[in-house]
Every structure is written in structure tokens, then in C-alpha cells.
Amino acid sequence: MKIVSTDNLDIQTVIEYFKKDVVVIPTETVYGLSASIYNEEALLNIFKLKRRPADNPLIVHVSSIDMLKTVIDGDIPKEYSKIIDKYWPGPISLLFKANKNVSKIVTAGLDTVLVRMPDNSTVLEIINKLNEPLATPSANISGRPSPSCIQHTIDDFGEDVHLYIDGGKCRVGLESTVFSYLSTPIILRPEGICIEQLEDLLSTNISVKYNFKKDKPDEICPGQKYKHYSPRNKFVLIMKDTEDITEFVKDFISCKKFAKIGILSHFNCKIRDKQFSNIEVYFLGSNNKEIASNLFRGLRKLDGHCDIIFTSGVSLEKEGEAVMDRMKKAAHHIIK
Ligand code: TXA
Ligand code: MG
Numbered sequence: 056m057k058i059v060s061t062d063n064l065d066i067q068t069v070i071e072y073f074k075k076d077v078v079v080i081p082t083e084t085v086y087g088l089s090a091s092i093y094n095e096e097a098l099l100n101i102f103k104l105k106r107r108p109a110d111n112p113l114i115v116h117v118s119s120i121d122m123l124k125t126v127i128d129g130d131i132p133k134e135y136s137k138i139i140d141k142y143w144p145g146p147i148s149l150l151f152k153a154n155k156n157v158s159k160i161v162t163a164g165l166d167t168v169l170v171r172m173p174d175n176s177t178v179l180e181i182i183n184k185l186n187e188p189l190a191t192p193s194a195n196i197s198g199r200p201s202p203s204c205i206q207h208t209i210d211d212f213g214e215d216v217h218l219y220i221d222g223g224k225c226r227v228g229l230e231s232t233v234f235s236y237l238s239t240p241i242i243l244r245p246e247g248i249c250i251e252q253l254e255d256l257l258s259t260n261i262s263v264k265y266n267f268k269k270d271k272p273d274e275i276c277p278g279q280k281y282k283h284y285s286p287r288n289k290f291v292l293i294m295k296d297t298e299d300i301t302e303f304v305k306d307f308i309s310c311k312k313f314a315k316i317g318i319l320s321h322f323n324c325k326i327r328d329k330q331f332s333n334i335e336v337y338f339l340g341s342n343n344k345e346i347a348s349n350l351f352r353g354l355r356k357l358d359g360h361c362d363i364i365f366t367s368g369v370s371l372e373k374e375g376e377a378v379m380d381r382m383k384k385a386a387h388h389i390i391k
Contacts, residue, residue: 056214058205061177061222066184072218073185077101079194079208080181081222082116082173084146084231084246085201085351086208087191088216089116092126098160098190104215107197112163113190114148114231115170118182126168126188128152134236134257141256144174146227147248150235161190171231175222193230200284200351200358200385203228207355228348229377234261245376247347263376284351284385286358292386293324293367300367301327303390308363317361319353321346324367335361347374350381 059069061081072078076097077090088105090097092115102109117123120139123131128151131139135149153168162168170188173179182189193201194208202208205221232246234253240261242250254261293303300318304326308316314333318326321339328334337353339346346369357364366382369375383389 056209056217056219058209058219058221061175061220064177064220066180069181069218069220070185073097073181073187073189075217077104077216079205079212079216079219080175080178080189080191081205081220081225082175082178082191083226084173084229085203085225085227086194086205087116087173087189088194088208088212089189089191091185091187092158092161092190093187095158095160098158101190101192102160104212105192105195105197107192110163111197112165112167112169113161113192115157115161115168116173116178116182116189116191117170118172118179122182122186122188123170123172126151126154126157126170128154132236134240137256138234138253139172142248144172144179145248146174146231146246147171148231148233150233150237150243152237167237169233174226177220177222198285200286200354201230202355203348203351207351210355226348228351229374229381232377245380247344247374247377249373249376284354284381285387286354286364286385288358288361289363289387290354290385291363291365291388291390292382293365293390295367295390297367298323299325299327300365301330304365305330307365307388307390313362315361317357317364319350319357319364319366321366321369323369326365339366343369343372343374343378347378350378354385 077100080087080089148169148171150167150169153162195202196211203225232248233244242263293300316334318336319339320336322341339349
């Protein structure tokens with residue numbers, strides 16, 4: 056296994072790895088497990104390594120509009136052109152009708168393809184030189200929190216991946232916004248580019264789709280029906296309107312002994328820790344943007360050694376929508 060930094064990268068060597076197999080790459084959102092969309096063996100290896108169900112399609116990364124045109128069917132819808140002009144390269148993925156030559160392994164048999172242009176100059180250079188789009192889901196085992204630094208992905212895949220490209224801490228820390236205007240405009244996965252920004256840009260109302268129910272199949276965004284982002288140990292989300300979560304934590308753990316308790320604290324989540332014997336607090340941030348960027352890191356950090364982790368909800372402003380989406384999907388238990 057080789058770990059190379061984006062600072063001294065030999066692009067040609069990276070291309071050689073891509074010809075053979077998968078590579079872990081940094082993006083501005085989270086790290087991705089990446090393979091050329093034309094390398095079917097490597098694509099299948101993505102599913103195997105991530106333990107990803109075969110009906111969950113792969114998001115495609117491109118480095119240019121010309122490359123985008125090779126994977127979609129028909130013209131770029133005019134609403135998408137506005138988004139692309141303003142936000143690409145950047146953390147928003149767009150759903151298109153798929154070109155017939157896109158592998159069914161990528162689309163999981165759907166007639167659509169999800170595409171984005173990542174805001175990472177090294178990755179854009181790699182895609183450009185390779186001259187092939189990259190299928191790149193988040194570089195975590197399915198169901199685990201997405202990786203916002205290289206160590207998270209090494210923790211999940213270890214020696215099973217032969218090349219890891221280290222680009223440091225991901226700037227955004229949560230995955231891209233997923234947006235579709237194939238029928239009505241809808242955000243399928245919220246992130247930092249939020250509903251207000253898109254409504255302003257497109258001068259239309261946009262809905263946001265959530266799907267927290269694992270048993271209810273989701274015909275538009277199949278991946279959303281699986282358990283997401285969860286730490287291995289218990290994660291409890293407190294949705295009460297209070298800054299101090301001490302009483303809720305006390306009530307919740309009263310009937311069961313936990314050796315170590317983790318708290319993901321933030322501006323709306325504090326604890327009078329003197330009451331508990333063995334507690335570790337990880338501070339997520341003093342605004343929604345900081346919390347978005349640190350959430351997965353905090354979950355992974357505490358998950359290593361806490362038996363139960365608590366946090367409380369945030370307001371839905373700006374990145375708050377995305378934060379609440381991820382927290383609710385990760386939670387084993389929500390206190391309402
Ligand atoms: O920021 C990101 O989007 C990261 C980085 C690495 O680019 N990638 C990422 O990929 O989050 P992934 O696979 O973890 O999440 C993509 C989501 C999945 O829920 C998947 O089901 C959905 O997008 N998706 C992919 N292709 C789709 C399609 N054709 N139709 C509907 N949903 C699709
Ligand atoms: Mg993912």
C-alpha cells in the first residue's frame with residue numbers, strides 16, 4: 056500500500072494505478088474510492104471493497120463539460136447550465152439522463168447518471184490526463200461515516216487499496232448536494248449549497264427529499280434507503296430545544312452502564328460533565344459550517360473508544376439542513 060501527497064505527485068504513476076484498479080482520491084467534500092468508468096473490473100472492486108449493495112449507483116466525476124457530454128443523453132438542461140456556471144467545480148452533483156454507453160455497473164441499471172466536477176486541482180488534472188470520467192463514491196465501507204481525512208479511509212480499507220492520495224483535511228467535510236431537475240426540482244441530498252441559493256439562482260421553488268425510513272424503497276435516489284454514516288457503537292441524537300443535554304444523557308443511561316460516554320458538543324449542545332465519571336467531549340464547532348466540516352471526524356474519533364455517543368440537533372439554516380440530514384441518518388436513537 057502506498058500513500059502519496061498531492062504536493063509531490065507523479066500524475067503518470069497515478070494513471071498507471073488507475074489502469075489497473077481503484078485509487079483513493081481527495082476531494083473538497085470527502086475522500087472518494089475511485090475507478091475509471093471504463094474499467095469494469097475496478098468498478099466491481101468498488102462494490103466489493105465498500106460492501107456496497109449492487110443496486111446503489113456510483114456518482115461520476117468529470118473534469119470538463121466536454122467530458123460531461125460523453126456520459127449524458129441529450130443536451131445539458133438549461134437550469135443545470137446555470138448551476139454549472141456558478142458552482143462547478145464544487146460540491147453539487149446533478150442528475151442527468153444517462154448515455155447508453157455508461158456501464159450498468161455505474162448506473163445500477165437506472166437510466167440516469169449522477170455527475171459532479173470536484174473542486175480539487177490535482178484530481179481535475181488526473182481526470183484530464185486519464186481522459187476518462189471517474190466513478191467515485193465516498194471512500195468508506197457502506198454505512199460508516201464518510202472520510203474527511205486520509206486516515207479514515209485507511210482505517211476502512213487498509214492494504215486492500217494499493218494507492219491512497221493524501222490531500223489533507225477535506226474543506227467541506229460532508230458529501231456534495233445531490234440535485235435533480237429531470238422532472239420537478241428536488242434536492243435528493245442536502246449539503247452546503249443549500250435550497251435558498253438554488254431557488255435564487257433558478258427562480259423556482261425546490262423541494263428537499265429526506266428518506267430516513269430504511270424499509271421504504273426510494274425510487275429516485277436508491278442509496279438513501281441504506282443505513283448511513285453510523286458509528287459502530289450507539290449514537291443518540293437529542294432533538295429537544297435545550298443547550299444543556301445533561302438531563303437527557305442521565306435519563307438515557309440510567310438503566311444501563313456504559314464504560315465510556317462520548318459527547319459531540321457544539322454551540323447548541325453542552326454538558327455539565329462533572330456528573331459522569333468517564334466522558335469524552337469532542338467540540339464540533341460554534342456554527343453550522345464548522346459542525347458540517349467536523350461531524351464525520353468527530354463521529355469516527357469518538358467511535359474508536361466510546362460505547363455511546365450523544366449530540367443534539369441544530370437549526371436548519373444554511374449547512375444546518377445537511378447536518379441534520381446526516382445526524383438523523385446516523386442516529387440509532389432519536390430523543391424527540
Ligand atoms: O461529495 C460527494 O458526492 C462524494 C465525493 C467523493 O465526490 N461522493 C459520494 O458518493 O458521496 P456516494 O456514493 O457515497 O453518494 C452518492 C449518492 C448515493 O446515495 C447514490 O445512491 C446516489 O448518490 N446516486 C448515484 N448515482 C445515482 C443515480 N443515477 N440516481 C440516483 N442517485 C444516485
Ligand atoms: Mg457515501
